[in-house]
Amino acid sequence: MIGLQGALYPWRFRLVLLLLALMVAAIGWRIVDLQVLDNDFLQAHGDARSVRHIPIPAHRGLITDRNGEPLAVSTPVTTLWANGRELQAAKARWPELATALGQDRKSFTARLQANAKREFMYLVRGLTPEQGQRILDLKVPGVYGIEEFRRFYPAGEVAAHVVGFTDIDDRGREGMELAFEEWLAGVPGKRQVLKDRRGSLIKDVQVAQNAKAGRALALSIDLRLQYLAHRELRNAVAEFGAKAGSLVLLDVQTGEVLAMVNQPTYNPNNRRSLQPAAMRNRAMIDVFEPGSTVKPFSIAAALASGRWQPESTVDTAPGSLRIGRYTIRDVSRGGLLNLTEILMKSSNVGISKIAFDIGAEPIHAVMQQVGLGQDTGLGFPGERVGTLPSHRVWREAETATLAYGYGLSVTAVQLAHAYAVLANDGRNVPLSMVRLDRRPEATQVIDQQIAQTVIGMLQAVVEEPGGGGARAKVPGYHVGGKSGTARKASTGSKGYVDKAYRSFFAGVAPIDNPRIAAVIMIDEPSEGGYYGGLVSAPVFGKVMAGALRLMNVAPDNLPEPQTAVIESAKGGRI
Incomplete structure (x- = not known):
C-alpha cells in the first residue's frame, strides 16, 4: 500500500505542473493577442478613458x-x-x-x-x-x-x-x-481631444467632423415696406389710443407677403422685460369678425348668380330691417341704392336684402374660394384658421350677418389674401413668406369680369363723394378699398363688449394694374373715433403712397399736362 501511494505522487505533481503551464501559456497567448495581434481592444478602452469629442458649434x-x-x-x-x-x-x-x-x-x-x-x-x-x-x-x-x-x-x-x-x-x-x-x-x-481622469485637456488631437453651417433663407418681406408699415401703424395706434393693431401688404400677382407688422411689438435682441402679449403675431393669430370689409364678396356672389347687375337697385329705406328679434340698421338712410352705392354707403340693409334673394350658399362659396376661414398654407407657427360657418339650413339672421361680416372669423392675412384675389382678376395664388423666383400658378375662382367690376366699385368707395373711403386716397394713383367697423365679441360670455370696436380698411392699388393688397386692423380705438374710414383708411393711404413709390409702380392718376401760353414782346402769343 505504501509503495502504491508513493507511485501516485509523481503523477499528481506532473498534473499540477501541466495545469500551471497551460495557465501560463494561456496568459502569455492573451498578452500577445492583445498587444500584437488584436491591439484595438486595449486601444478602444484606453481611448474611452482619455479620448473625448468636443462639439464644434454650427453657424446658423x-x-x-x-x-x-x-x-x-x-x-x-x-x-x-x-x-x-x-x-x-x-x-x-x-x-x-x-x-x-x-x-x-x-x-x-x-x-x-x-x-x-x-x-x-x-x-x-x-x-x-x-x-x-x-x-x-x-x-x-x-x-x-x-x-x-x-x-x-x-x-x-x-x-x-x-x-x-x-x-x-x-x-x-x-x-x-x-x-x-x-x-x-x-x-x-466634433473635435477629438485627450483629457486626463480629472477632465483636464491634455492634447487637441484633430477635427473629427467639420461643422456644417445652416442654409440661408430669403423672406418675401421687403424691409423698406416693413419700416414704412411699422411707423404708420405705430403712429395710428398711438393717435387713437388703440389697444393693438395689425397691417399686412401682399403682392397681388405672386402672393408674397411684402410686409407684416403688429402693435404692440418687442425687441428680440433684449427680451428681459418681454410681455407675452407683445409676442403675438396678431396678423396671423388673432381672429375677428371682418364686418363690412366682406361686402364686396357678397356683391361678387350676387353678380355671379345672374340675378343682379351693377345697376340693379335695392330700397333700403327707412334704414332698418326687422328680422325676428333682431333689427338690422344702417348708419345712414340710403333710400334706393344700386350695388355700387350699397358699398359706398356700406348699407347692411341693402346687402341683407341681396343675400335673402340669392341665399347664403353662393356667398359662403365665394368667401371660401377666396380663402376666408381657410388655411393659408404659410405654415407659420400658431397660425389660426378662423371660422367660416356652414349650416344645413340657413336662417334669415344667419344669412344677413354672413353677408355683412358677422358670424364668421378671419385673420388679417386671410382678408388681405381675399382682396388680392379680387385684384388679380379673380385668380387665387398661394401665399408665401419666402421670396419666389417665379410667379406661381393661379386658380380662377371668381369670373374675371365680375372681379374687375367689383374692383371698380371699390374705386368708387374711395374716390366718389360720399363713399366713406376718402381718407384712403393716394395722390397720383387710383386706389380702391372698403372700410369696416365691427363690435368686439365678448370672450367670457355671449354677446359683444360695450363700446369696444375694431376698425378695418382693406384695399388694392393701383386700380389699372393692381400690384398691392393691404389690410389694416386697429383694435379698440378709444380716442377721436372708431369708424374704419376715420381710423384705418388714412393708414392705408400713407402706407400705399410710400409702397407704390418704393416699388417703382408708375402713377395712373396724374393730372393732364397743360400747355403754357407765353406772351411775346410784341403782344403775340407763342
Whole structure:
C-alpha cells in the first residue's frame, strides 16, 4: 500500500505542473493577442478613458429680406463654464472671478459652494469673444470657455413678429426661426481631444467632423415696406389710443407677403422685460369678425348668380330691417341704392336684402374660394384658421350677418389674401413668406369680369363723394378699398363688449394694374373715433403712397399736362 501511494505522487505533481503551464501559456497567448495581434481592444478602452469629442458649434443660416438685407445673423460668443471640484482648490480667487464676471460676490460664492461636487456648471453665457478672453486670461483653475453663436436681429422690433427668435441654445422658438428650424440649423462638428481622469485637456488631437453651417433663407418681406408699415401703424395706434393693431401688404400677382407688422411689438435682441402679449403675431393669430370689409364678396356672389347687375337697385329705406328679434340698421338712410352705392354707403340693409334673394350658399362659396376661414398654407407657427360657418339650413339672421361680416372669423392675412384675389382678376395664388423666383400658378375662382367690376366699385368707395373711403386716397394713383367697423365679441360670455370696436380698411392699388393688397386692423380705438374710414383708411393711404413709390409702380392718376401760353414782346402769343 505504501509503495502504491508513493507511485501516485509523481503523477499528481506532473498534473499540477501541466495545469500551471497551460495557465501560463494561456496568459502569455492573451498578452500577445492583445498587444500584437488584436491591439484595438486595449486601444478602444484606453481611448474611452482619455479620448473625448468636443462639439464644434454650427453657424446658423442667415435670414434676409427679399433684397438681401439681413434680418437675422449669427455672431460668435464665448460661454464660460467651470469644474466645481477644481474651483474648490482656488477659493482665494473667487472674489477676483466674481468681479471679472460682474456678479455679486456673496451670491457667486454661494452658487460655487452649492455646485462644489459638479464637474460642469455654467458661469456666464453669451459674452463677446473679447470679454470671454479677458476672463480666461486670469488663469483661474477650473474655468474654461466654449465657442458658441448668438442670434442678432438688425431690424429689431420692426420685423420681430415675422422673423421670431432663437433660445439661448440657438434653437428657433418663434416665427420663421421656428418654422424653418431644420433649414436654418446647421450640423455641429466634433473635435477629438485627450483629457486626463480629472477632465483636464491634455492634447487637441484633430477635427473629427467639420461643422456644417445652416442654409440661408430669403423672406418675401421687403424691409423698406416693413419700416414704412411699422411707423404708420405705430403712429395710428398711438393717435387713437388703440389697444393693438395689425397691417399686412401682399403682392397681388405672386402672393408674397411684402410686409407684416403688429402693435404692440418687442425687441428680440433684449427680451428681459418681454410681455407675452407683445409676442403675438396678431396678423396671423388673432381672429375677428371682418364686418363690412366682406361686402364686396357678397356683391361678387350676387353678380355671379345672374340675378343682379351693377345697376340693379335695392330700397333700403327707412334704414332698418326687422328680422325676428333682431333689427338690422344702417348708419345712414340710403333710400334706393344700386350695388355700387350699397358699398359706398356700406348699407347692411341693402346687402341683407341681396343675400335673402340669392341665399347664403353662393356667398359662403365665394368667401371660401377666396380663402376666408381657410388655411393659408404659410405654415407659420400658431397660425389660426378662423371660422367660416356652414349650416344645413340657413336662417334669415344667419344669412344677413354672413353677408355683412358677422358670424364668421378671419385673420388679417386671410382678408388681405381675399382682396388680392379680387385684384388679380379673380385668380387665387398661394401665399408665401419666402421670396419666389417665379410667379406661381393661379386658380380662377371668381369670373374675371365680375372681379374687375367689383374692383371698380371699390374705386368708387374711395374716390366718389360720399363713399366713406376718402381718407384712403393716394395722390397720383387710383386706389380702391372698403372700410369696416365691427363690435368686439365678448370672450367670457355671449354677446359683444360695450363700446369696444375694431376698425378695418382693406384695399388694392393701383386700380389699372393692381400690384398691392393691404389690410389694416386697429383694435379698440378709444380716442377721436372708431369708424374704419376715420381710423384705418388714412393708414392705408400713407402706407400705399410710400409702397407704390418704393416699388417703382408708375402713377395712373396724374393730372393732364397743360400747355403754357407765353406772351411775346410784341403782344403775340407763342
